[in-house]
Amino acid sequence: MIALRTAGLCKSFQVKRKRPGLSGSIRSLVRPEWVERAAVSDVNLTVQAGETVAFLGPNGAGKSTTIKMLTGILHPTSGNAEVLGYTPWRERTKLAYRIGAVFGQKSQLWYHLPPIDTFDLISRIYELKRSDYLARRKDLIERFELETYMHTPVRKLSLGERMRCEIAASFLHRPQLLFLDEPTIGLDVLVKQRIRELIRELNVKEGTTVFLTSHDAGDVEELCSRAVVIHHGGILLDASVEQLKRGILNRKTITLTLKPDSPMSVQTAAIPGTEIVSKEGRRMKLSVDLSNTDMDTVLGAIVGKVKLEDVTVEDPPLEEIIKHIYGLRKGGLGSEDERDASFQAGAGAGGRSG
Numbered sequence: 001m002i003a004l005r006t007a008g009l010c011k012s013f014q015v016k017r018k019r020p021g022l023s024g025s026i027r028s029l030v031r032p033e034w035v036e037r038a039a040v041s042d043v044n045l046t047v048q049a050g051e052t053v054a055f056l057g058p059n060g061a062g063k064s065t066t067i068k069m070l071t072g073i074l075h076p077t078s079g080n081a082e083v084l085g086y087t088p089w090r091e092r093t094k095l096a097y098r099i100g101a102v103f104g105q106k107s108q109l110w111y112h113l114p115p116i117d118t119f120d121l122i123s124r125i126y127e128l129k130r131s132d133y134l135a136r137r138k139d140l141i142e143r144f145e146l147e148t149y150m151h152t153p154v155r156k157l158s159l160g161e162r163m164r165c166e167i168a169a170s171f172l173h174r175p176q177l178l179f180l181d182e183p184t185i186g187l188d189v190l191v192k193q194r195i196r197e198l199i200r201e202l203n204v205k206e207g208t209t210v211f212l213t214s215h216d217a218g219d220v221e222e223l224c225s226r227a228v229v230i231h232h233g234g235i236l237l238d239a240s241v242e243q244l245k246r247g248i249l250n251r252k253t254i255t256l257t258l259k260p261d262s263p264m265s266v267q268t269a270a271i272p273g274t275e276i277v278s279k280e281g282r283r284m285k286l287s288v289d290l291s292n293t294d295m296d297t298v299l300g301a302i303v304g305k306v307k308l309e310d311v312t313v314e315d316p317p318l319e320e321i322i323k324h325i326y327g328l329r330k331g332g333l334g335s336e337d338e339r340d341a342s343f344q345a346g347a348g349a350g351g352r353s354g
């Protein structure tokens with residue numbers, strides 16, 4: 001069953017063109033000149049029910065604008081979309097009963113009220129049967145471990161506690177499709193991990209389709225089965241996360257802080273798949289290609305050669321990954337695996353994209 005389908009979805013905004021200089025500014029004020037700016041251009045996408053899709057792209061790529069059209073907040077300039085059988089901008093109210101939305105930077109919980117009050121309010125907005133609501137609330141409170149926070153005003157909760165409440169609240173009315181916009185932004189590693197597990201659990205248990213935007217490669221790797229990358233408003237890549245992992249998400253960044261009495265360099269020439277990307281005083285960043293080596297080998301080759309004060313291993317920022325994909329698509333193709341991830345998938349993971 002199809003959860004969501006778009007065909008040639010486009011959105012342009014009229015923006016004022018600013019003329020240069022003071023006189024230009026005054027003229028713009030008196031007689032503004034409008035130009036059209038494309039935010040989303042020709043997005044063709046099909047998401048099957050139960051899929052977990054990461055919708056990725058750099059700042060300004062058109063992610064939020066697409067989500068706003070899919071939830072019925074914005075009308076497209078042209079093209080079509082169908083979400084759970086509804087045209088979002090024409091049947092917004094009906095659709096609202098069947099979808100959920102969580103915005104990492106905007107709270108749906110009342111700031112001065114405890115979460116339990118907002119939960120009650122949501123149950124009334126969605127006209128939930130009292131007994132169903134109470135059973136569902138109990139289940140979500142246990143699952144998300146919210147008991148201790150339910151009666152504390154939201155303003156007194158930490159970001160991680162609030163986000164767990166936000167996501168639990170969005171599941172109250174059993175949405176078939178959940179839109180998550182940066183759900184793990186600003187959270188520490190452990191809370192991010194827990195939130196991903198909980199969303200994944202509900203996806204598996206209840207078949208909720210997940211459509212998520214994120215700048216965090218970990219959200220994509222751990223939560224999603226498919227990634228759609230949007231750039232300059234159009235789809236650049238549509239791949240299974242497995243393909244991405246094999247081809248593109250196979251790099252890690254190691255940051256070393258060396259002790260003052262340590263030798264100040266690491267001989268990466270002797271470690272396959274590893275190169276130094278930056279060096280500043282006692283801090284050094286290495287990029288590791290895990291299709292060529294493994295973490296044990298790399299760390300084994302470093303430990304003992306230098307004296308370490310600190311070491312961290314991270315995913316490279318998603319922006320870097322997207323830049324890399326963009327480079328591949330423009331023709332600078334690397335390994336067969338990269339071609340695999342970039343092109344097979346770009347033509348549509350399982351023929352899903354246009």
Ligand SMILES: Nc1ncnc2c1ncn2[C@@H]1O[C@H](COP(=O)(O)OP(=O)(O)OP(=O)(O)O)[C@@H](O)[C@H]1O
Nearest residue numbers: 013014015039057058059060061062063064065066
């Ligand atoms: N209401 C608006 N009026 C004019 N331009 C807009 C409006 N909303 C968005 N845009 C423009 O459309 C483009 C896409 O914006 P959008 O917010 O969809 O990007 P995004 O991918 O969600 O970015 P981010 O990751 O920063 O949230 C941007 O160039 C933005 O400036």
